[in-house]
Amino acid sequence: GQQVMQIPQYQHVQEGEDFTTYCNSSTTLSNIQWYKQRPGGHPVFLIQLVKSGEVKKQKRLTFQFGEAKKNSSLHITATQTTDVGTYFCAGIRDYKLSFGAGTTVTVRA
């Protein structure tokens, strides 16, 4: 099956710092989605990237899709305690939505 790998698995961040989480696929993706799961909650859709090289921003979050459509990144600037949770990327191929293992973010105040 499709392999979508995410690194790092855990990210411990000082409040106010920036960090990046990466998503890599073994195959070319038609598009990629990002989700956030708060502790005790369920995954919630953040954004979808479709075009090669696409960059989208949501306030302090910047999402990028690689030129070859096999990797993606999420960069968060000035981390806040509200950013705590697990961030998943999900690759779409043949209409199947396959998730990576996620990056779990904790924030030190």
Next chain:
Amino acid sequence: DVKVTQSSRYLVKRTGEKVFLECVQDMDHENMFWYRQDPGLGLRLIYFSYDVKMKEKGDIPEGYSVSREKKERFSLILESASTNQTSMYLCASSWGRAGVPEAFFGQGTRLTVV
């Protein structure tokens, strides 16, 4: 608001029991998915369905089956529950095959098999 409802938040079953996990969505979505979530492994796709009575295997279908008799309802069946099926199960739904839209998740069912 889209609502995806899973029948139970917590479930405890005995080894060998037949287990039904039910999921209902209220937005007339064509696609429905079942995932299991385990620490360090993320969400793994068990089965998905893109139409009534249609189903396709995901990455880990062994030990599971599904049923979609009505558009709004997608059931996951564990024919003979085993302890290694103890997990969080998440149902999701999305619009149809035109484009690839976002998935909406239910609250999850934490299943413990003893």
